[in-house]
Amino acid sequence: xxxxxxxxxxxxxxxxxxxxxxxxxxxxxxxxxxxxxxxxxxxxxxxxxxxxxxxxxxxxxxxxxxxxxxxxxxxxxxxxxxxxxxxxxxxxxxxxxxxxxxxxxxxxxx
Amino acid sequence: xxxxxxxxxxxxxxxxxxxxxxxxxxxxxxxxxxxxxxxxxxxxxxxxxxxxxxxxxxxxxxxxxxxxxxxxxxxxxxxxxxxxxxxxxxxxxxxxxxxxxxxxxxxxxxxxx
Numbered sequence: 001x002x003x004x005x006x007x008x009x010x011x012x013x014x015x016x017x018x019x020x021x022x023x024x025x026x027x028x029x030x031x032x033x034x035x036x037x038x039x040x041x042x043x044x045x046x047x048x049x050x051x052x053x054x055x056x057x058x059x060x061x062x063x064x065x066x067x068x069x070x071x072x073x074x075x076x077x078x079x080x081x082x083x084x085x086x087x088x089x090x091x092x093x094x095x096x097x098x099x100x101x102x103x104x105x106x107x108x109x110x
Numbered sequence: 111x112x113x114x115x116x117x118x119x120x121x122x123x124x125x126x127x128x129x130x131x132x133x134x135x136x137x138x139x140x141x142x143x144x145x146x147x148x149x150x151x152x153x154x155x156x157x158x159x160x161x162x163x164x165x166x167x168x169x170x171x172x173x174x175x176x177x178x179x180x181x182x183x184x185x186x187x188x189x190x191x192x193x194x195x196x197x198x199x200x201x202x203x204x205x206x207x208x209x210x211x212x213x214x215x216x217x218x219x220x221x222x223x
Contacts (some may be wrong), residue, residue, distance in 0.1 A: 008150060031209050042114075042200055042214030043153075050209075088152060092210045096141070102152035 002026040006089050006101040013109050018076040020104045022089030025070060029091040032065060034074045037086040037103065046074070046087075076106075084108045113137045114215040116201050122221045129188045131218050133201030139213070140206060142184040144168075144176060147198040147217070156199075159184055191222040 006022040024032070030051050035043040049056045049063045049072075056063045062075040072091075076083055089101040114135045123129055133142065140161045145153040145168075155168030157176040165176060173195060175187045188195055198219050202212040 004152075033209075033211070035214075040216075042216045043202075043212075044214070045211050048209050048211065096204065096210045098155075098210065098212060100145075100153040102150055 002099055004089055004091055004099050004101040006087075006104050008102060009105050009107070011107045011109060012079050014079060014081055016079055018074075018079045018083070018106055018108075020074045020076075020087050020089075020106065022072040022074075022101055023070055024072065024089070024091045024099070026091055026093055026099070027070070028093045029070075030094055031092050032063075032072050033088075033090040033092070033098075034061075034063065034072075035088040035090060035100075037088065039085075043088060079106075079108050081108045081110060112216070114201060114203055114213055116199075116215040116218050118218060119216065120219045122223065123191050124223050125192055127191050127222075129191050129220065131186045131199055131201075131220070133184045133186070133215055135182050135201075135203045135213075135215075137203055137205075137213060138181075139203040140181065141204045142178065143202040143204075143212065144174075144184070144186045145200045145202065146170070146195075147200060153200065156186065188220075188222075191220075193222045196220060196222045 004024045012018045033048040034046045060077045064073045086103040088103045092098040143158040144156040159178045201215040204212045
């Protein structure tokens with residue numbers, strides 16, 4: 001079946017940039033998403049990108065999509081301690097079937 | 111008020127017991143989903159419903175059943191709970207078309223002893 005993979009852990013220092021990477025296998029993906037999960041809470045959508053785009057920027061967040069390599073990344077500039085959370089990559093196809101990665105736990109050290 | 115609510119938020123039960131987890135939404139969305147989250151495995155889809163008369167199995171439906179009582183309500187049942195069903199359970203909703211964004215409830219932490 002189709003799959004979404006991401007590394008499980010990332011640790012950065014406050015003020016540095018964080019880059020979380022994700023790869024997927026579904027060539028029919030239409031949208032790709034980044035969700036954030038804070039402790040004790042559900043997932044909240046951070047941003048998404050349509051599959052025919054290669055970059056989207058939203059304040060401190062930059063999403064890069066390499067459709068050829070099926071690689072998605074999320075860059076968080078000037079990472080703050082409040083950015084510590086689990087970040088999930090997800091993709092959906094034309095049927096709106098959504099698949100999630102296992103989540104990357106971002107730890108921001110002061 | 112939260113758009114997607116789940117009850118209970120935490121539940122501890124024993125093997126063999128019947129458990130129902132409830133989800134309500136005020137977003138007016140037709141599509142509703144149940145996921146379970148396990149450490150290192152991300153979210154896995156249990157069941158989903160595209161409208162009141164539509165119920166579909168997801169990736170891991172064995173041992174679970176669902177009921178879509180109304181557009182706003184979607185409940186998940188474990189007929190006879192077992193310890194490997196200990197997990198965090200999330201309900202989500204989405205609208206037709208658009209970006210397909212899903213809106214998540216706060217989760218129910220279920221422990222089966």
